[in-house]
Amino acid sequence: MLSNLWRRCVSGLLVVSLFGMLAPALIAQMAAKSALTGRVTDASGSAVANATVTATSVETGQTRSATTGPDGTYKLDVAPGNYRVKLEATGFKRVEIPAVTVSGAEIAVLDEKLEGEEQSAVRPKPAQQEDLPNAPSSSSTAPSLSDLGLSPEQTRGNPQEQALLDKRTRMLKIHQRMGLITTIPLIATVVTSLNAGGKSEGTASRDLHVALGALTGDLYAITAYYAIRAPRIPGTKKRGPIKFHEAMAWVHGPGMILTPILGAMAFSQKNNGEKVHGIAQAHGPVAIVTAGAFGAALLSVSVKF
Amino acid sequence: MNRKILIAFLFVAIPTLGADSQWVLQQSTLTYHVSHPLHQTDGVSHTAKGKGVCHAGECDFLIAVPVKSFDSGDSNRDLHMLQVTRGAEFPIVTVRTRLPESAAASATINADLEIQFAGQTAQYKQVPFKLETQGDETHITGTIPATLSDFKIDPPSLLTMPVKNDIPVRVDMIWRQQ
Numbered sequence: 170m171l172s173n174l175w176r177r178c179v180s181g182l183l184v185v186s187l188f189g190m191l192a193p194a195l196i197a198q199m200a201a202k203s204a205l206t207g208r209v210t211d212a213s214g215s216a217v218a219n220a221t222v223t224a225t226s227v228e229t230g231q232t233r234s235a236t237t238g239p240d241g242t243y244k245l246d247v248a249p250g251n252y253r254v255k256l257e258a259t260g261f262k263r264v265e266i267p268a269v270t271v272s273g274a275e276i277a278v279l280d281e282k283l284e285g286e287e288q289s290a291v292r293p294k295p296a297q298q299e300d301l302p303n304a305p306s307s308s309s310t311a312p313s314l315s316d317l318g319l320s321p322e323q324t325r326g327n328p329q330e331q332a333l334l335d336k337r338t339r340m341l342k343i344h345q346r347m348g349l350i351t352t353i354p355l356i357a358t359v360v361t362s363l364n365a366g367g368k369s370e371g372t373a374s375r376d377l378h379v380a381l382g383a384l385t386g387d388l389y390a391i392t393a394y395y396a397i398r399a400p401r402i403p404g405t406k407k408r409g410p411i412k413f414h415e416a417m418a419w420v421h422g423p424g425m426i427l428t429p430i431l432g433a434m435a436f437s438q439k440n441n442g443e444k445v446h447g448i449a450q451a452h453g454p455v456a457i458v459t460a461g462a463f464g465a466a467l468l469s470v471s472v473k474f
Numbered sequence: 475m476n477r478k479i480l481i482a483f484l485f486v487a488i489p490t491l492g493a494d495s496q497w498v499l500q501q502s503t504l505t506y507h508v509s510h511p512l513h514q515t516d517g518v519s520h521t522a523k524g525k526g527v528c529h530a531g532e533c534d535f536l537i538a539v540p541v542k543s544f545d546s547g548d549s550n551r552d553l554h555m556l557q558v559t560r561g562a563e564f565p566i567v568t569v570r571t572r573l574p575e576s577a578a579a580s581a582t583i584n585a586d587l588e589i590q591f592a593g594q595t596a597q598y599k600q601v602p603f604k605l606e607t608q609g610d611e612t613h614i615t616g617t618i619p620a621t622l623s624d625f626k627i628d629p630p631s632l633l634t635m636p637v638k639n640d641i642p643v644r645v646d647m648i649w650r651q652q
Binding site: 268311312313314316317318319323324325326327328330331333334335337338341345346349402405406407408409410411414470471472 | 512513523524525526527534535536538540545546547548549550551553554556557558560561562563564565566568570632633634
């Protein structure tokens with residue numbers, strides 16, 4: 170009876186662990202389901218068929234190409250990010266668009282008109298800082314950015330850095346959501362621990378505690394993955410609550426590894442009819458410290474103290 | 475005789491009327507305010523640069539401030555704000571306005587502002603500012619009623635709750651006439 174339960178528990182743990190291992194990749198794939206689509210026309214608005222649309226990722230340099238159909242439409246399945254888009258068709262000027270942003274799980278629409286001739290043209294980025302549109306105050310005497318001592322380097326945009334920031338935010342959003350989701354089984358695990366370590370001979374509450382603990386551990390691993398893999402922005406000095414949030418990770422991180430190991434030992438001892446003894450006795454206190462540090466980390470970036 | 479006096483007056487007066495004078499931004503504190511159900515946040519920048527060029531009784535002002543220079547005391551939040559406002563792609567916020575030269579003598583002014591931020595341009599009509607002039611320095615204070623939607627910025631969210639659309643920007647500047 171006990172061995173059956175143990176087998177079921179272990180197989181349950183395996184399933185949950187497998188989910189934990191695969192989930193980051195699945196979530197990443199879900200997040201990457203985005204596309205760039207549009208219609209290419211000539212100056213009169215008629216569809217341009219067989220035009221080549223090439224999107225080059227600013228971040229990775231990877232390119233994707235598509236050819237427009239008879240109705241001038243195209244679709245490129247691309248990951249979220251920033252792209253340089255080139256449109257080419259025989260008898261038309263080549264058009265390059267330096268920055269097109271494709272957001273997560275969205276379809277970006279880029280319709281373009283091609284002009285005749287064979288020369289290439291580079292269209293400036295929208296609202297580029299060096300090319301400010303006329304303000305209500307603009308006149309021949311109006312000061313310019315260079316009059317303020319700002320160099321072109323200071324006013325020029327950096328699409329690579331923006332792409333890095335976009336990726337960082339995407340990953341930290343998932344980190345934040347997964348962290349919130351993790352608190353649910355975490356609290357449930359703590360609550361079920363009240364019965365799991367009791368003197369009762371039944372193992373149902375203990376099994377539930379183990380299953381919830383395993384789920385917590387897996388969700389925690391996903392949460393941690395998105396924080397660890399989020400790109401760092403060069404030149405950023407950490408200030409404020411994030412320092413405490415990250416410091417807490419050095420407590421709950423090892424705790425999340427240690428707690429299930431100690432728990433498995435305690436579980437085994439209990440199931441053998443023994444009183445929990447040795448290092449396994451530390452399972453409870455370690456779990457409490459771990460849960461406390463996790464909660465403190467969550468609160469530190471949620472509530473202003 | 476009268477004609478000579480008139481010509482002499484015009485020679486003296488015309489260059490004076492058309493003379494360019496300039497205003498230079500000496501000190502500035504620009505503060506944006508963000509409201510969230512769990513947070514009230516202020517981001518402050520002291521690094522704005524500004525210049526006003528006056529000609530024929532009208533002054534054209536340009537103020538520019540790097541988006542990165544706003545500090546809310548939390549580097550994580552600042553990076554998030556930088557991302558949502560596309561601050562790496564559009565690193566400078568610019569404010570342009572035209573005011574009559576005589577406005578410097580007023581206690582209050584209402585300025586029409588054109589603000590470029592996050593790759594978008596928004597116009598704010600008749601924004602009130604208070605002026606205090608001491609010597610050749612003028613202290614200007616006021617609040618620009620900016621919103622995120624004015625610049626097509628998706629409200630950032632914390633714990634799935636988005637911030638409010640209003641991001642009023644408090645302006646506190648000292649200008650010097652040259």
